Each structure stands twice: as structure tokens, then as C-alpha cells.
Amino acid sequence: MNKSTILITYPVEHVAREAKSLAESAGYSIVQVVTQRHITRSKFGIGKGKADEVRELVKSLNIEFLIFDEVLKPTQQYNLAKLCEIDIIDREKLILEIFRLRSNTEESKIQIKLAELHYDAVRIKEKVRLAKQKEQPGFFGLGKYDADVHLLDIKRRITVLRKKLLKEEKRKLLQRTGRVRSGFKTVSIIGYTSVGKTTLFNLLTGESKMVGIELFTTLSTSSRLVNIHGNKVMFSDTVGFISKLPAYMIDAFKSTLQELIFSNIILLVLDISESYEMLKKQLSSSFTVLIHLGVSTAKIIYVFNKIDLVSLEDAKEKSKKLGILNEGNNNVVMISSKTGMNVTVLLEIIKSKILINKMKVDN
Numbered sequence: 001m002n003k004s005t006i007l008i009t010y011p012v013e014h015v016a017r018e019a020k021s022l023a024e025s026a027g028y029s030i031v032q033v034v035t036q037r038h039i040t041r042s043k044f045g046i047g048k049g050k051a052d053e054v055r056e057l058v059k060s061l062n063i064e065f066l067i068f069d070e071v072l073k074p075t076q077q078y079n080l081a082k083l084c085e086i087d088i089i090d091r092e093k094l095i096l097e098i099f100r101l102r103s104n105t106e107e108s109k110i111q112i113k114l115a116e117l118h119y120d121a122v123r124i125k126e127k128v129r130l131a132k133q134k135e136q137p138g139f140f141g142l143g144k145y146d147a148d149v150h151l152l153d154i155k156r157r158i159t160v161l162r163k164k165l166l167k168e169e170k171r172k173l174l175q176r177t178g179r180v181r182s183g184f185k186t187v188s189i190i191g192y193t194s195v196g197k198t199t200l201f202n203l204l205t206g207e208s209k210m211v212g213i214e215l216f217t218t219l220s221t222s223s224r225l226v227n228i229h230g231n232k233v234m235f236s237d238t239v240g241f242i243s244k245l246p247a248y249m250i251d252a253f254k255s256t257l258q259e260l261i262f263s264n265i266i267l268l269v270l271d272i273s274e275s276y277e278m279l280k281k282q283l284s285s286s287f288t289v290l291i292h293l294g295v296s297t298a299k300i301i302y303v304f305n306k307i308d309l310v311s312l313e314d315a316k317e318k319s320k321k322l323g324i325l326n327e328g329n330n331n332v333v334m335i336s337s338k339t340g341m342n343v344t345v346l347l348e349i350i351k352s353k354i355l356i357n358k359m360k361v362d363n
């Protein structure tokens with residue numbers, strides 16, 4: 001299937017690259033990238049002149065989809081769709097599509113449904129608001145009454161799904177309490193999507209969970225108990241993060257992500273083979289999630305992965321520029337999950353942190 005697509009994004013290399021990877025992960029084939037410095041203009045997102053150009057491109061290149069690398073208001077989406085006579089997929093919709101394609105557990109399916117309903121609700125509310133202003137009578141052919149009924153239905157479904165997730169959260173809480181009682185320590189592997197979290201998880205646990213170059217290969221948490229020199233440690237692999245992930249999506253994945261709140265150690269994985277700009281983005285997207293969940297950053301071990309792809313000097317320089325230095329804190333390590341390089345060093349760090357925690361508890 002060749003879903004020929006135009007991508008509208010910013011003229012910033014790493015931003016455009018992320019958008020392109022997202023689009024390709026959802027199965028779109030990018031035929032043309034259109035970049036604009038401002039893509040949040042009120043009517044079409046882009047300016048009218050550019051919108052006309054895009055319309056011409058759509059026609060001449062036989063384009064089926066238009067991906068817009070920003071969150072669009074329903075009016076913007078509608079205006080642009082009408083002008084170009086084509087489906088517009090904005091950034092949020094795109095992320096939701098990928099999530100839906102990848103979801104393979106009951107829990108992640110509920111989480112995605114919840115996020116989708118939220119996305120729809122925001123749009124319907126906007127339609128109602130516009131209908132009230134009489135700016136757009138019969139907007140999208142939807143009367144106010146229909147919209148209200150639809151909205152109520154969405155709210156009801158959201159409540160039902162939230163209850164289901166709450167049950168799951170409680171089940172996990174019990175599981176966790178059991179773990180704490182048995183003296184297990186927990187280590188969560190987090191980070192931007194595609195940095196190699198699952199590859200590392202597999203290496204540490206002997207598992208064979210799916211890894212892939214596409215974004216968001218992992219959507220549901222896997223955990224596995226490992227014995228590190230006589231210490232029982234539970235490793236968990238988690239869903240990857242991405243920049244500009246809306247808070248409601250983090251909330252939707254809360255039952256998956258709250259594992260992090262209770263972890264003894266957090267391995268924040270970064271892909272050192274990426275550019276400095278990209279690394280900054282990887283770091284900030286991880287911090288956004290940790291802060292939103294209220295997780296202490298003191299538990300972090302920074303794991304620079306894919307060291308096999310760069311020189312040690314280059315890696316050190318980048319980490320220094322990022323402000324992540326190993327000044328006796330024993331919380332930075334450069335590894336390759338592919339070749340296994342320095343993984344024993346990582347294990348030693350984990351072990352020493354666990355022992356320190358143990359001593360703190362014992363005293």
C-alpha cells in the first residue's frame with residue numbers, strides 16, 4: 001500500500017526528521033516535505049499563499065494524505081481539508097494512529113481508546129462553541145443537539161474506560177506491594193522512542209521482546225526478574241516518549257507509566273549516535289514525563305546507548321554539552337546494547353545503587 005503523502009513541518013532538521021519518522025511509522029509514504037517557519041496560523045495553519053501551493057502539489061503529485069506536524073484546531077483542519085480536498089492528519093492524530101497500530105494488549109487498547117475519545121471530545125466541543133457563535137452554522141453537518149448527544153456519549157465511554165484502567169492500576173499496586181514485601185528492587189528503562197530500550201531490556205534479562213527501527217515498537221510494559229549477584233531485581237521496559245506528547249496522552253498511559261513512580265532506579269536511555277539537538281530533545285521529552293508523573297530525578301542513571309556507532313571522544317563531548325557528567329555520582333554510563341559493550345559496568349552501577357538503598361533501609 002502506497003499512501004502518498006505531503007508532510008508539512010518546520011524547517012528545522014531534527015524536527016522534520018522526527019515528523020518524517022512518525023509518518024513512516026504509521027505507514028505513510030512521504031512524497032514531498034513542505035517546511036514553514038510558522039505553521040500555527042489561524043485559518044489554515046500555514047499562510048494562504050502556501051496553502052494554495054500545497055493544494056497545487058496535492059493535485060500534481062496525486063497525493064492522498066496531508067500530514068500536519070502540529071496540533072490543529074478543528075476549524076484549521078476543516079479549512080485546509082476543504083481547500084486541498086484531502087484528509088488532514090495532524091500531529092496528535094498521527095501519534096494516535098501509530099499507538100493504535102501497535103497496541104497489542106487489552107490495557108494498551110483501552111489506553112489508546114481513551115486518548116482517542118479525548119481527541120474527539122476536544123474537537124466536538126470546539127464545534128459546539130463555533131455553532132453557538134453562529135460562525136459556522138451546521139458545522140460539519142452537525143447540529144448542536146447532535147453534538148451535545150455525541151459529547152455526552154463520549155463522556156460516558158471515557159468514564160467506563162477510566163474505571164477499567166483504575167482496576168488495572170489497583171491490580172498493579174497489589175502486585176507491587178507483593179514485590180516490595182519480597183524485597184525485590186525495581187529498575188525501569190525509559191527514554192525517547194527508538195533509543196534502544198527494549199534491546200537493553202532483552203540483553204539484561206535474556207528476553208526476546210520485539211525491537212525495531214520504527215517508532216513506538218513497545219507500547220506495553222514488560223517486566224522480568226533477574227538475579228544480580230544475589231540481588232533480585234525486576235527490570236521493566238516501557239513505552240517510548242516523544243517531543244510534544246500531550247499531557248492527556250501521558251495520563252492515558254498512566255497505569256503503564258506509574259511503574260516509574262515506584263521504581264528504585266530509572267535507566268534513562270539516550271541514543272548517543274544522534275545529534276546534540278536530538279539528544280536535547282530525547283532528554284527533555286523524558287523529563288517532561290517524569291515531572292508530570294512526579295518521579296524524583298535523583299533515581300536516574302543516564303545510559304548513553306549505541307556507543308558502537310560513535311567515537312568515545314564524540315560521545316563524551318556531547319554528554320558534557322548536555323550537562324550530564326559523571327562527577328563521582330556514578331550515574332552515567334556509555335554502553336552498546338547491540339555489542340554488549342560496558343553492560344557489566346552498568347550492572348555494577350545498578351548493584352552499587354541497590355546496596356546503598358539497602359543500607360539506607362537497614363539503618
Ligand SMILES: Nc1nc2c(ncn2[C@@H]2O[C@H](COP(=O)(O)OP(=O)(O)OP(=O)(O)O)[C@@H](O)[C@H]2O)c(=O)[nH]1
Nearest residue numbers: 194195196197198199211212216217218240337338
Ligand atoms: N548500533 C546500535 N543499534 C542499536 C543499539 N541498541 C538498539 N539498537 C537498534 O535501535 C533500534 C531501536 O531499538 P529498540 O530496542 O526497539 O528501541 P526502543 O527504545 O525499545 O524503541 P520503542 O519501543 O520503539 O520506543 C533497533 O533497530 C535496534 O537494533 C546499539 O547499542 N547499537
Ligand SMILES: [Mg+2]
Nearest residue numbers: 197198217218
Ligand atoms: Mg521498545
